[in-house]
Amino acid sequence: MDGTYSQNDLSHVVEADKAHVWHHLVQHKAFDSKDPNIIIEGKGMRVWNQAGKEHLDAVSGGVWTVNVGYGRERIAKAVYDQLMRVNYFAGAAGSVPGALFAEKLIEKMPGLTRVYYTNSGSEANEKAFKMIRQIAHKRYGGKKHKILYRDRDYHGTTIACLSAGGQDERNAQYGPFTPGFVRVPHCLEYRKHEQEGAPAENYGEWAADQIEQVILAEGPDTIGGLCLEPVTAGGGVIPAPEGYWQKVQEICRKYDILLHIDEVVCGVGRTGTWFGYQHYGIEPDFVTMAKGVASGYAAIACCVTSERVFDMFKDDADDPMNYFRDISTFGGCTAGPAAAIENMAIIEDEGLLANTTAMGDYMTDQLNALADRHAVIGDVRGKGLFLGAELVADRTSKEPVPEAQVQAVVGDCMGQGVIIGATNRSVPGRNNTLCFSPALIATKDDIDQIVSAVDGALGRVFG
Secondary structure, eight states: OOOOOOHHHHHHHHHHHHHHOOOTTOOGGGGGTSOOOOEEEEEBTEEEETTOOEEEESSIIIIIOOTTOBOOHHHHHHHHHHHHHOOBOOTTSOOHHHHHHHHHHHHTSTTOOEEEEESSHHHHHHHHHHHHHHHHHHHHTTOSOEEEEETTOOOOSSHHHHHTOOOHHHHTTSOSOOTTEEEEOOOOGGGGGGSTTOOSSOHHHHHHHHHHHHHHHHOGGGEEEEEEOSEEOTTTOEEOOTTHHHHHHHHHHHTTOEEEEEOTTTTTTTTSSSSGGGGTTOOOSEEEEOGGGTTTSSOOEEEEEOHHHHHTTSSOTTOTTOSOOOOOGGGGBSHHHHHHHHHHHHHHHTTHHHHHHHHHHHHHHHHHHHHHHOTTEEEEEEETTEEEEEEBSOTTTOOBOOHHHHHHHHHHHHHTTEEOEEOOSSSTTOOOEEEEOOOTTOOHHHHHHHHHHHHHHHHHHHO
């Protein structure tokens, strides 16, 4: 695999793309004078574009998805075999891979029991929101319907998910939004100086206490759910500080609030455990997941719940409204769970959770060493192979560097054949974090290449 196609094929593909494809997250004016980047092939952690140029992918498909790397024949064969048996039936009926993957998934999630299949992370989160709302009507006369979400967190692209989105630039120009969603403060200790009243010590507990203050202000009898990422992703790669999660769990139990953990990015190995929340000993009522579930080999997402939640939708069989009256059309596709079974088996067979922990520690050390050489790196943070490096103009004031310079670093790395990410159109004035999420198969040599590219780029952009 070297990415080489014939010139005639390349010419046709490029022209068809420029004429007809609306790319994601891209300003297309640039394509008036240059060609879009088209990924032709992938193998392991490397991809090739239409020019045959090799790139080391340090962001797993651009958005934290290809956890087990490219070119996995066993996944492709499993999908093919399943599609030849039966490709689809609506989720009102079951399927063989749907049942078997649900069983394997629940084995990794003690305390949770039920899997609702959907086609995207946004849709999985919508399902949790709808379940919380339906429970509010069934049990609380509709009053306990509000859903809390956190500043800087992101939960998807639909209007309801944007209503629960803590990234103001990503939300801009898409309102008005769905009522009943209420923001709570972020837990980024590096920027606690921007939060009034934040203490020098025990910041994690203080940050969780701010959630309780919002609950009391809104009225505990109006709050049905709290939706949080285990590690905030596009808002700056933010792991919660010590003391935070235990207090969050206590608050939810105190006020009878359902805890919804959005694992769309962190799930299925990214942080070194099967799910990010499992680092912290918490017991969620909902866990949603998507990207790494099948490493992008097929579309699949899941909303997983406890039996307690599930039982609320079958406690009165005589009531024709007393079940979850919902459907996800492509949640009935069989390719997703077929791919997910093999994806999970690869992670187990190759010891990729342990590799993620070991390589995550190594990459953290290498990025911290990079910070010793480049004062522009103000903070290195993350979990497993999900890491960020926040760039600042001054380490004392923590003033963010201009976004144009952050993007210049990304562009320089791309020119070197290494694809990295950065917070982009997320938090106004705070899109200054470089993002790294190499596949779980990453080696020290891969990480050295990534860090070396960043080292060179920082030197050229910032001197």
